[in-house]
């Protein structure tokens with residue numbers, strides 16, 4: 001496992017251990033507290049924390065085992081889903097206490113998700129069931145064609161990567177959509193009903209999108225921003241191609 005994946009998983013494990021310590025402390029007070037009301041309160045709070053810790057540990061074990069063995073564990077599916085869909089904001093806040101940049105945690109989360117998708121994905125997806133979802137900032141800023149309403153409006157002049165994504169669409173028969181944000185992305189996903197997604201975006205949009213569509217498998221590819229955020233962004237086309245070929249089962 002690479003360092004980036006360890007950041008998200010390690011921070012979450014550390015946080016969980018701290019919460020376990022708090023739970024034990026509460027139970028310790030249960031025995032020392034003379035008031036029955038507070039004894040019951042401390043015990044119940046400790047129990048709640050203990051159950052939360054079990055859930056998170058189950059999710060962590062599910063993720064790590066899946067990544068290592070390449071299998072999914074049905075018994076750990078729910079805890080794994082809970083970790084993927086609910087705990088990123090908490091890990092980001094926890095990371096801030098140790099001056100870990102939000103983007104690093106998000107990037108780590110995306111890598112964990114990608115490793116999970118690669119480990120758990122079973123069977124091939126038909127080309128028409130695969131969606132490449134790209135951000136509007138990939139379009140050249142001087143281009144006037146409205147590709148978010150229909151990516152087919154692109155004239156393929158080659159000034160931006162949209163032309164290359166359309167070439168992939170034709171080569172593999174997959175769907176391609178360019179979206180202006182999360183709301184439109186969700187609408188496109190609802191409309192096209194893909195079985196898998198190759199998503200291109202910044203760390204923030206990718207990590208929130210992955211949480212939104214989970215358990216739909218989505219491979220996240222972080223865009224390149226040579227001119228700053230949200231402006232004339234780029235993407236490594238080879239990574240997109242590999243993501244497509246992974247889902248189509250051609251690699």
Ligand code: SF4
Pocket residue numbers: 139140143144145147153154155156157158159160161162163
């Ligand atoms: S490749 Fe398409 S989207 Fe990009 S600048 Fe040319 S016409 Fe516009």
